[in-house]
Amino acid sequence: MPHQKVRRGSLPIEQWIRIVFQQIDTMIIDEVYELKDWIIQQGSYTTSGYLWKDKPHAITSGQLWGGPDITAVFNSDITIPPHFMGNDVYFSMKGSSEIMVSVNGTYKAGLDPNRQWFKLVDAHESLNQYHIKLEAYTRSKPDDDRNTDVSLTHVGCVHYFEYPKLLLLNQPLIDLKYDLKVIYDLAYAEKADKDTKDYLQYHMKNILKLFPNYGSPKNVFIQHLPVIKQYIQEKIYGKTTLIGKKGKVALVAHSHLDIAYHWKLIQSIQKNARTALIQLDLMDRYPNFKFTSSQAWMYDTLEANYPSIFQKVKERIQEKKWEIVGCMYIEPDCNLISAESFVRQILYAKKYFKQMFDIDVNNAWLPDSFGVNSILPQILKLSGVDYFVTHKLSVWNDTNQFPYTHFKWRGLDGTSVNACIPPIHFVTWMDPDETIKNWDDFQSKNYSDVTLQVYGYGDGGSGVTDEMLEIYHRQEKLPGIPYQEIYSIHDFLDEAFKNEQELPVWDGDLYLEMHRGTYTSKAKLKKYNRQGEFKIKKAEILMTLSHLYQKNPSYQSHMELLWKQLLLNQFHDILPGSHTHPVGIEAVESYEDFHLRTDEFINKCYQSLLNQNEPDTYCIFNPSITPRSYYAHILPYKWHHDMNALIDNSGNTYYVQEINKANDEKIYIAEIPKIDGLSFYNFCRTSIPHKPSTLKVSPTHLENDFYSILIAENGQILSIVDKKRNRELIQKDKIANEWIMYEDKSGALNAWNIPSYYKNQSAFMPDWCNICVHEEGPLAVSIRMERYFNKSHAVQIIRLFEKKPQIDFDIWIDWHEEEKLLKAVFPLNVLSKTYTTDTSAGGYIRKSSKNTSWEQSQFEVPTHKYVDISDGALGVSIINDSKYGCDVEDSTIGISLLKAPIYPDTTSDQEEHTFTYSFYSHDGHWQQSDLMHLSYDLNDPLILNKGKAIDSTSLFKINNKQLELLAIKLAEDCSDDIIIRLCEIHGSGGMVKIDFNIAIEEVFIIDLLENIKQKLPCTHNSMEYTFHSHEIMSFRIKRK
Amino acid sequence: MSDIIEKWFNDTIRPASRVDGGDLRFESFNGQTLVIGAYAACATCLCCEKRIQDWLSMEMKELYPNQLFNIKINRYVPYYKS
DSSP, X not given: OOOOOOOOOOOOHHHHHHHHHXXXXXXXXXXXXXXXXXXXXXXXXXXXEEEESSOOEEEOTTOEEEOTTOEEEEEEEEEOOGGGTTSOEEEXXXXXXXXXXXXXTEEEEEEBTTBOEEEEEOTTOOOOXXXXXXXXXXXXXXXXXTTOSHHHHSOSSEEEOOOOEEEEEXXXXXXXXXXXXXXXXXXXXXXXXXXXXXHHHHHHHHHHHHSOOTTOOHHHHHHHHHHHHHHHHHHTTTOHHHHOOOOEEEEEEBOOBOSSSSSOHHHHHHHHHHHHHHHHHHHHHOTTOOEEEOOHHHHHHHHHHOHHHHHHHHHHHHTTSEEEOOSSSSOBOBSSSOHHXXXXXXHHHHHHHHHHHOOOOOEEEOTTOXXXXXXXXXXXXXXXXXXXXXXXXXXXXXSOOOOOSEEEEEOTTSOEEEEEOOSSOSOOOOOHHHHHHHHHHOSOTTTOSOEEEEESBOBBOOBOOHHHHHHXXXXXXXXXXXXXXXXXXXXXXXXXTTTGGGOOEEESOBOOSSOGGGGTSSHHHHHHHHHHHHHHHHHHHHHHHHHHHHOOOOOHHHHHHHHHHHHHTTBTTTTTOOSOHHHHHHHHHHHHHHHHHHHHHHHHHHHHHEEOSSTTEEEEEXXXXXXXXXXXXXXGGGOOTTOOEEEETTSOEEEEEEEEOTTSOEEEEEEOOOBOTTOEEEEEEEOOOOOOOOOEEETTEEEXXXXXXXXXXXXXXXXXXXXXXXXXXXXXXXXXXXEEEEEOOOGGGTTTOOOTTGGGOBOOOOOOEEEEEEEEOSSEEEEEEEEEETTEEEEEEEEEESSOOEEEEEEEEEOOOSSEEEEEEEEBSOOOSEEEEEOSSSEEEXXXXXXXXXXXXXXXXXXXXXXXXXXXXXXXXXXXXSOOEEEEETTEEEEEEEEOOOSSSTTTTOSEEEEEEEEEEEESSGGGTTHHHHHHHHHSOEEEEESEESOOSOSEEEOOTTEEEEEEEEOTTSSSOEEEEEEEOSSOOEEEEEEESSOEEEEEEEOTTOOEEEEEOEETTEEEEEEOTTOEEEEEEEXX | OHHHHHHHIIIIIHHHHTTTTEEEEEEEEOSSEEEEEEEHHHHTOTTXXXXXXXXXXXXXXHHOTTOXXXXXXXXXXXXXGO
16 A cells, blocks of 8 residues: 555644634624615616616515626615614625615715625714615625635625624724734734744744633633733834834725726726725724725716715815825726827826816826836826836736836836836735735835835725724734835825936836737727727817818817727726626727717718718818828718719829628729828719729739739748849748637636747648639739638638739638637748837837847737838838737747637637738838838728818928827817827937918917927918927917 | 527526626526536636526526426536636
8 A cells, every 4th residue: 555645743833823813703793683674676787777677575584686797775774772772883794795885865885895894873873773775786706805705605696695784893802803813914924034923923822821711702702801912012012123124115095996897887886986985984984094096987987976975085085085096087008009099098087187176196007007008108298297107017027027116117209207116916905925025025225215005905996994904003013014104195106206316217118928918809899999099080180170161169078078988998908808798798889889979970070071062072081191192992882883983173083993801891992192181182973994904813823013922722822022122021931921820728817818838839720712813903903712710710802902012911700719819920031130019109119039038028019000020121011900919030920810718708709800901011111111101091091071172271281201190189278279299100300390271370389288388489380390209299279 | 488598598697697707608498407507707606506596596487487497507617727
């Protein structure tokens, strides 16, 4: 018989002490009175009231209540028993539900897995009758459940009803419970130093001797209480000088609240209200307690739905006990949103905080961001924000330790902002190991005296508990744990950065070595966001022109609502795809509504800018500041196929061709002349003789003046030759646009992550089939092919154009995979050690080698419209219309097309997808190429509209190709001034001259909040400005 | 009746179960026994046995007051939880 290891020995002393101490937990309730008369009604919460699924009915102990996504409302009229009066009486309902409690019609308290009771009646109160209403939302996974046993035993969305109770609590025993917990936790803390542990463990054993025998009745414990308390006071508390305390921790109370995650937006409104109630109550009972809360949207919805709670919050803000933290509308994802989206997140939030509270917030609070774009420091500084706080890089990086805690974060254009990445997570609960680790891992000790610790349960709100504050007051008196002090974030940041001249500098983006899958999960949302950002920009330009030229009223407030709808869905668990199925459904509905309303708005603007009464007239508007050419799109309902061309005022004709996209949608494309930036171009329809095609197409070959493409019989692209540069662009014996479907077993963080070893395994991909010529010119030719792979079906159309130097891959996929990552891979014959990704406001250069752990960890990176590799003489860009993830290694670009997570949405991305990506080669570096023009063309194609432009002149002309337009809008102050925002995208300084076609009184350079910084000279309606590399510049134009 | 039960389940129960990271899927109904699959957070939840069974029986009784139904739950615990 083989020897088996047997564990022998008595109960370890550590465990025995814990068992003895835990007896106190069973004694803290002196008396219990069950409340038995309850009426329940169940339904769904909406902001307009509940949608009930049943009628009010009595409920008794043991009966089932709740259900998935159900809110149960309990009502009862209670009478405090006479022998309870004259004491503090507590109301208790044990469970894992999230409960808002009203007493006599007023919101009073919140209950959740982290707190089972609240004080209902003060000892001096004479009133003994109350009406209690409980609004209880049941969830299977209470997210704010850390460190509690309730969530484990009472978990689930359906419960057996237990009568709520009135309690009389034994406060001295509760105090002792906290004393023992604090001392025990530190005595056996992993990170406490030896002296502290030896000291406390020695005295723990002495305290044990003062306890009565195990199992003694409560009255015996109470008799021993004074001796135990005295011992603790004399021997343990106040001994900090004996052993010492190391370091200083600033405690900032906060409750991280994901506005949608494992719950829908509507639940976060209740969570926020519940959290606010709980923290307000703590402020009443702990005079030095302060709380911070972020996100303007949370304050706005609190006011709209819980005005009484909001009013109390407002009072506490004025008293400086409640602090607004974070300058943004919501806490967005910081990789996937454009520069202008960042600007609006701050603009609308600051506007709201100023109007509502007369407060200016000077910090950006993004604890849960999955990495941050390097364009943000400049945007923050130009918005009057001096500080940036995020957390994840210190605790979630899977490869490299981020080297700083307090530092200067230098962004793409060289602007720096003071940045803080605390050494521990943003949800902590006064565990001594957390606090000690915070100080031990604090990397800025040489020039900062204090490290930040955000405490309070969160993800789903809930916040700080009594226990945390009781622990805090006791830990102050203990050795071996850093000094802790309650701070406001404002005071902490000022103190932490008072020696800012000594701070180290981190230059570049804040890349999180984790959550790389969020660049790709929920492809549909990514597409809606990308399209939305372009669409709202165009809408705003048209509104401005409409107001300018046609004296139409400003629709500023309407624009703000549209912007906020877009901004809301940029939340860091919505846009990245890290949410449950119903959250995704709601986000899609919201986006679709946004697009519908923005389209309606654009059409309304066109109605005022175009004369739509003249029959057969058409017009194209170029929303860029630089000229655009190539082709325009015509939607089928705007075209009659009996005509085949456009004709302009000069008699030039432009051919129109029907295009059938991969999803079988039909559109038309029209040749167009060069259309100046911000101007209209008028056309009529006509018919011209059929234009012969100069393009070549067969199932194995496509060719225009720019490219010759060779395709194998199985649909694989064997060669792409750049004809103008006479270069084969694909590596020898490799395949271009190879679709590889990798196994993507990311475990519990399925929607968030991509494992670093994902390229080790890929699924079999059958050949393309049904390959045929699809379009035969004259403007475009294409080949269509299909692929059935695993559980999915795809159609790919490879398209070449007569005049456009790019190859389009027009894709439709009916995707039904699980835990797969699909990439399109281009092994390029371009040798370069670096590559450029798009930040939305300029290119960001990364190394393509994998020499160091830092380079290796960036095996998937974010990008916006393009990724480019150049060798100085020739470059290749892969442009996309809706993708955000890519990888580049050894001159091979892989675009992440689709991911298929199974958690938290079990069927994420399993639907039809349509998207296009393009291949473009150019001379030299991308800055000298047509890349920006083509990127805009793919993401925001020119559209033919019905009607004739009343005024086709451009608002202004600009003489510099380094600049891109971020926004044209009317000023927020309703002054009729025009705001123009540009950014330099090539990475070089320069000078721009802007010639306006309207009469200008004055021009100012302004910040991103539209405050004037400096007046600029302006003569004859022209201005000049000298800009620096990657500068985001905003001008305020006062008209005559 | 099976079609009605399946539609009711897919329209009402399943969407609600998915809100907080769970997933309950209709598998079969033979006139008396409803068989469902529990995925993701539901598969490992303590609630997803007697409580959910009793609750579903109650809900089905709302549809068919004069009938009694059995509920069988197949748990599909994800690999990352095992």
